[in-house]
Amino acid sequence: MLNGLFNRASSAVSLPQKLLLYFSAIAVMIGLTIYIFMLSLMQWIEDEVNQHELKASAPFAISLFQQGARQPLQIGLHVQAFYSHDFIPEAYGDLSQFPSGFSGEVVDRGKAGLLHEVLSFKLFEDDNLNPQKELFLYRSEFKLDGEMQPLYLVMPADNVELSDEEWQSINVFVLTFICVLFLLFGFAIHKLSQRLVEPVDQLVKQLKSPAEHPKFAVPKQSAxxxxxxxxxxxxxxxxxxxxxxxxxxxxxxxxxxxxxxxxxxxxxxxxxxxxxxxxxxxxxxxxxxxxxxxxxxxxxxxxxxxxxxKGTVSHEARALELAEIEKIVQPLSLLAQSKKIELIVDFKHAPVIKPTPAVLRMLLSNIISNAINASDSGQIMVVIDSDHISINDNGHGLNASNKEQHNAQHNSHGLGLLIVDSLCQRYQWQFNLIETQPQGCQAKLTFPLLELKS
Structure with a gap:
């Protein structure tokens, strides 16, 4: 039933109630087990103490009988010793049926032992219905005047065992203690489960209404x-x-x-x-x-x-050629000339790159266009080396360049820093803007060194 209850799909809010029910069932079983175990343990300890007292009294009783002591022999307050059946009270029953060496509690005549005592245990017992009293018996033998005689050491259970009222008090205390523990543990489990579920419930509510919760948050006391x-x-x-x-x-x-x-x-x-x-x-x-x-x-x-x-294409490394750079720069030369800006290409080394000609053209065209827009005159130097491409201008500096690109981004007149960064990230490139002295700005594209496949 519990498996079916927990396998059923439900919300996190109902989880504390399910956990409480689950652990309550376990707690009831554990409580009953502890109750039966404690009851059996107490009775076993009680029986062992009394049986040990009988065995310890046996040598003393044998010594007194051998010295001529009469039956019944009273040892201490509760122990009686016999070696003849004629002196054993009828209320004790026939004790000769027990073998020599027997030591235990006789619950009913002919039935003995802790198991029978536990199974026949009653919280409320009417002594008038049981004329034969329970007793502890130790059966042995000894020599008297050259003949073997049986030895019976008897201790009435009523004299040494806990009374019915005492057993009732103990049972009430144990049951009350178990119930208190059950309530305390149930409360603790309920609080703990609520604490575990509360963050999940809050996150679910925040996911369902993102407008009301622009930021995800959980209580400070959460895990x-x-x-x-x-x-x-x-x-x-x-x-x-x-x-x-x-x-x-x-x-x-x-x-x-x-x-x-x-x-x-x-x-x-x-x-x-x-x-x-x-x-x-x-x-x-x-x-x-x-x-x-x-x-x-x-x-x-x-x-x-x-x-x-989408992962549908993987470009192989290729060598960048001067002709490709000149083809990219050529359409921009007219714009540069209109502002009396000289556009120079310094091709130092041929780098090995992965971006396609179309992507490289998008990057360089927009960066060079931004450099032209940020300059009024002078020159723009495009430097190509084995590990980087830099565009250096003599314009208004980094602030002006940033402003120009920021306006371009929001007015749809250029690629903008956001898209340049996005394109560079796709190919593991780095894009940096560096202010130069005495004026101007450098846009630098740095890329990893690659090797061409043979």
Whole structure:
């Protein structure tokens, strides 16, 4: 029944009641076991003490009988000694049926021992219904005038055992003590189970109504594991919110990057309808081709990132070439020239990287664009080495660059630091912004050293 009760699915709130019922059933069984054990132990100790007294009196009784003492021989207050059946009182019954060496309590005539005494034990007993009294008997033999004689040492149980009233008091005390322990342990188990379940119940309520509980919390007295669980849930919620913000920022960026070339293509197509001059038509076709090429790169980069997130693609390491960097920098040169900024590429060593050309183009294009936007003149140096790529400008410094990128992120005019960091984390790259002296800023992409597969 208990197994069926606990295997049934239920809420954590009802668990204390189930635990209380479960442990109450166990406590009742343990209490009854302890009660029977204590009762048997007390009776056994009582019998052993009296039997030991009879055995200890036997040598003294034999000595007195051999010196001519008469029957019945009274030893102390309770022990009587006999060696002839004629002097044994009828109330004691026929004691000759017990063998020599017998030592024990005779409960009923012909029945003896602790087991029979326990099984026949009664809290309330009417002595008038039992004319034959219980007694302790020690049966032995000794020589008297050259002949073997039986020896009976008898001790009436009523004289040495606890009375019925005393047994009743002991039973009431033991039962009361067990009941008090049962109540105390039941109260302690109920409180303990409530303390264990309360954090779980609170966390469930906080999960069901996140608007009312923006932060997971458990009572201070809860176990350390529950505090760790609430902290883990808070960290998970924070990471989840951060990922949502990243995805929203990424969606804004993707929307802008795709909308811009579409606008260029649509505008160039309309302009073609207004002027049939060959040179004008050629310029518009060139704008359409460049916009389509730009959009193709963006789509490839987005698809590459999505595939990597789903684990459907694993890019192998490749060597970065100068031609790829020049191809990335070329479209940005026109923007730099419009602000009288010189864009220089310093290709020191060819690094081995994993990002696809489309992803690398997204990273460098946005970082270089931010550097151009943060500069009014001077030069921007793109340095490629075996373990890093750095973009150094002479602009307004780190604060201006941060402000420019922050505005870009929220106005959907660039990738932004959030997305740059996200892209770098996908390939185990590090992105850092360092302010340079006397003015300017350095954006640095650091990556692990890799080897090309042969």
């Amino acid at each position: 350390a594991e529950f505090s760790q669980l609430s902290q883990s849930l808070n960290d998970y919620r924070q990471q989840n919110e951060m990922m949502i913000k990243q995805e929203q920022a990424f969606a804004r960026y993707a929307s802008h990057e795709l909308r811009t070339p579409i606008t260029v293509i649509s505008g160039a197509a309309k302009l073609q309808e207004q002027n049939d001059a060959p040179e004008f038509q050629a310029r518009q076709r060139d704008r359409i081709q460049r916009a389509a090429h730009e959009m193709q790169h963006t789509v490839d980069a987005l698809l590459s990132i999505v595939k990597q997130e």
